[in-house]
Amino acid sequence: EAQVTQNPRYLITVTGKKLTVTCSQNMNHEYMSWYRQDPGLGLRQIYYSMNVEVTDKGDVPEGYKVSRKEKRNFPLILESPSPNQTSLYFCASSAGLALFFGPGTRLTVL
Amino acid sequence: SQKIEQNSEALNIQEGKTATLTCNYTNYSPAYLQWYRQDPGRGPVFLLLIRENEKEKRKERLKVTFDTTLKQSLFHITASQSADSATYLCALGSGGKLIFGTGTRLQVFP
Numbered sequence: 001e002a003q004v005t006q007n008p009r010y011l012i013t014v015t016g017k018k019l020t021v022t023c024s025q026n027m028n029h030e031y032m033s034w035y036r037q038d039p040g041l042g043l044r045q046i047y048y049s050m051n052v053e054v055t056d057k058g059d060v061p062e063g064y065k066v067s068r069k070e071k072r073n074f075p076l077i078l079e080s081p082s083p084n085q086t087s088l089y090f091c092a093s094s095a096g097l098a099l100f101f102g103p104g105t106r107l108t109v110l
Numbered sequence: 111s112q113k114i115e116q117n118s119e120a121l122n123i124q125e126g127k128t129a130t131l132t133c134n135y136t137n138y139s140p141a142y143l144q145w146y147r148q149d150p151g152r153g154p155v156f157l158l159l160i161r162e163n164e165k166e167k168r169k170e171r172l173k174v175t176f177d178t179t180l181k182q183s184l185f186h187i188t189a190s191q192s193a194d195s196a197t198y199l200c201a202l203g204s205g206g207k208l209i210f211g212t213g214t215r216l217q218v219f220p
Contacts, residue, residue, distance in 0.1 A: 004153075031206065042114075042212035043154070043199065050206055058207065090153050097142060097203060101153030 002027045004102035006091050012108045013081055021076045021105050023091030031094040032074040033058070034066065036087040037104075043090065049074055081109040112138040114211035116200060122217045129190050131214045133183040133200035138209070140202035143176050143183050148197045148213065157198075158185075190218045 004025045013019055025032065033048035035058075045058030049068040063085055065077040074093075078085060086109045092099040115134045123129045133143070142161045146154035160167045160176045160183070167174050173186040187194050197213040 033206075033208070035210075040212065043201075043210035045207060045209070048206050056206060059209070092153075097159055098144065098156040099146075099154070099208065100156070104151070104153055 002100070004091055004093050004100050006089075006102040006105045008105060009103065010106050012110065014110050015082055016080050019078050019081060019107075021078075021089060021091075021107070023074045023076065023102060024072050025074075025091075025093040025100070026072065027093060027095065027100065028071065029093035029095045029100070030071065032068065033092045033094075033099070034064070034074070034076050035090045035092065036060065036085075037090060038087050046076070046089075081107075083109050085109050112136070112202075112209060114138075114200065114202060114209060116198075116211040116214045118212060118214070120215040120217055122219060123190055125190055125192060125218055125220055127190055129187040129194070129216055129218070131185040131198050131200075131216065133185065133211055135181050135202055135211075138181075138202055139178075139204070141204045142202075143174075144201045144203065144208070145172075145174055145183075145185050146199040146201060146210075148199055150197075154199055187216075190216075192218050192220065194218050 034046040035043045047066040049055045089105045091102040113136045145157045148154040175184045197215045199213040201210045
């Protein structure tokens with residue numbers, strides 16, 4: 001089944017404790033992207049990647065890192081999480097313009 | 111700065127009627143516009159894409175229009191069903207960036 005998977009789905013952590021949210025797609029898509037979704041603010045793009053080893057900042061990249069060493073994986077790294085990064089995170093991939101989204105990761109930073 | 115406006119008030123409509131959702135934008139010249147559906151707790155699902163040089167697109171009961179002069183898109187669902195109840199997001203794209211509106215919640219009642 002064609003899909004985008006994210007892990008973990010739920011995470012509660014404390015300020016400053018480094019974490020990684022994994023994202024994997026099995027559709028051989030070149031494009032991948034991370035979004036966060038907050039009430040009243042909608043989906044905001046964090047980072048995107050047009051292909052392996054090619055990444056670029058979205059609208060809200062501060063406090064996040066990404067890497068794209070393999071086509072199928074696009075992990076999101078929070079080196080030192082802060083409470084304002086509490087949010088619902090979505091990974092997405094695309095072969096053209098339509099995005100396929102993962103199920104989301106709900107992150108709470110205490 | 112770029113701004114996308116969708117009606118934040120929920121749209122309530124009776125089954126069988128046509129639902130019309132609006133997406134307005136400013137300070138942006140997108141190459142294309144997309145509409146997504148999002149159910150509670152799930153990732154958005156792609157519905158339709160329309161490019162800047164297209165006026166209208168249809169897919170089954172869905173129709174989207176795109177007026178680059180008015181900077182507006184209208185999204186229509188004809189013969190609404192209760193299963194159409196969801197939040198609908200519009201997104202404007204150019205290059206690798208896709209910017210989302212905050213969405214409009216549609217409630218279809220019997």
